Amino acid sequence: MSKTITLYGHGPTANPVKVAIILEELGLPYEVKAPADIKAEPFISLNPNGRLPAIEDPNTGFNLFESGAIIEYLIRKYDTDAKLQYTTEPENFLTQSWLHFQMSGQGPYFGQLAWFKVFHKEQLPSAIERYGNEVKRVTGVIDAHLKKQKTKYLIGDKLTYADLAFVPWFNALGFILPEFDWKKETPEFAAWFEGLLSRQSVQTVLAKPEFQRQMKH
Structure with missing residues (x-):
């Protein structure tokens, strides 16, 4: 039986x-633990960048930061039955490509839109327009890919x-870009995303008290 892994995070933070x-x-x-101060010790020694998440894994003694790196670690160490990965090429490398696109293409643009549209102290229409368009573009990339590949x-x-x-x-999406009718405009994406939302793992995580402030679609 594995020892309990500590995941540092809190409510509306996506990673x-x-x-x-x-x-x-x-x-x-x-x-799940919320650190008292992500810019101070002891958390800053877990993640020198002072951001969430980070993990402490007592099974290996490893402390890691950056969500993509943590996921790759968990898959390599614990997905021994290849439940969430391919063991064939090029599929295993393509999976990494999509993860890196999520980290570089989805996360930053969605985060910037949330900041400028919801949290920034002054409205900057040009920034909101730029990042709103990027959110739609990223959603469209997945929609077009699924439509072309005809895969689940x-x-x-x-x-x-x-x-x-x-x-x-x-x-x-419903929080940062409520005017975007993604179910109508990107139907292939919508079917894929709603299928993911229906998974028990996703429902369990989004229902956790620690993540209750997680933004809903």
């Missing part, structure tokens, strides 16, 4: 939610960690 979904899918015991998931008909990594920020 800890992303990691929690993978932990749920793999059936690993974990607890991003890589064939097998669910992978890459599919699941997109869930938390897409779950915020």
